[in-house]
Amino acid sequence: MSNVTLEIAGRKYTIACAEGEEPHIEMLGASIDKKLSELDNLVGQSPERILLYASLLLADELHEAKAATPSPAPPAADAETAEKLEAMADRLETIAMQLETGASAS
Incomplete structure (x- = not known):
C-alpha cells in the first residue's frame, strides 16, 4: 500500500492506494480541486459540504456523458x-x- 496526499479546496487529505496508482489518484484529486475552484461562495463551508458539491458536480458530468453516448449497434x-x-x-x-x-x- 501507498499513501497520496491530495490538496482539495485548500485542505490536505491523505489517501491510501495500491502501489503504482499514485499518479492516477493525484490526477483525480486535481480534477476535483479544479472543479471546486470554478465555484463561488465556498468560503465558510464545511469540508463535508465542499466535497458533497464536488461529488454532485462530477456525478452530473458522468450522467451527461453516459446520456450522450450512443447505444452500441447490435x-x-x-x-x-x-x-x-x-x-x-x-x-x-x-x-x-x-x-x-x-x-x-x-
Missing part, C-alpha cells in the same frame, strides 16, 4: 444467427413438404 453475430435460423426454417419447410407429399401418396 453485434454482428445477431445477423449471422438470423441467417442460420432462416436457413434452418427453409430446411424444415422442405422436410415438412416432403412429409406431406409422402403422406398423401400413401
Whole structure:
C-alpha cells in the first residue's frame, strides 16, 4: 500500500492506494480541486459540504456523458444467427413438404 496526499479546496487529505496508482489518484484529486475552484461562495463551508458539491458536480458530468453516448449497434453475430435460423426454417419447410407429399401418396 501507498499513501497520496491530495490538496482539495485548500485542505490536505491523505489517501491510501495500491502501489503504482499514485499518479492516477493525484490526477483525480486535481480534477476535483479544479472543479471546486470554478465555484463561488465556498468560503465558510464545511469540508463535508465542499466535497458533497464536488461529488454532485462530477456525478452530473458522468450522467451527461453516459446520456450522450450512443447505444452500441447490435453485434454482428445477431445477423449471422438470423441467417442460420432462416436457413434452418427453409430446411424444415422442405422436410415438412416432403412429409406431406409422402403422406398423401400413401
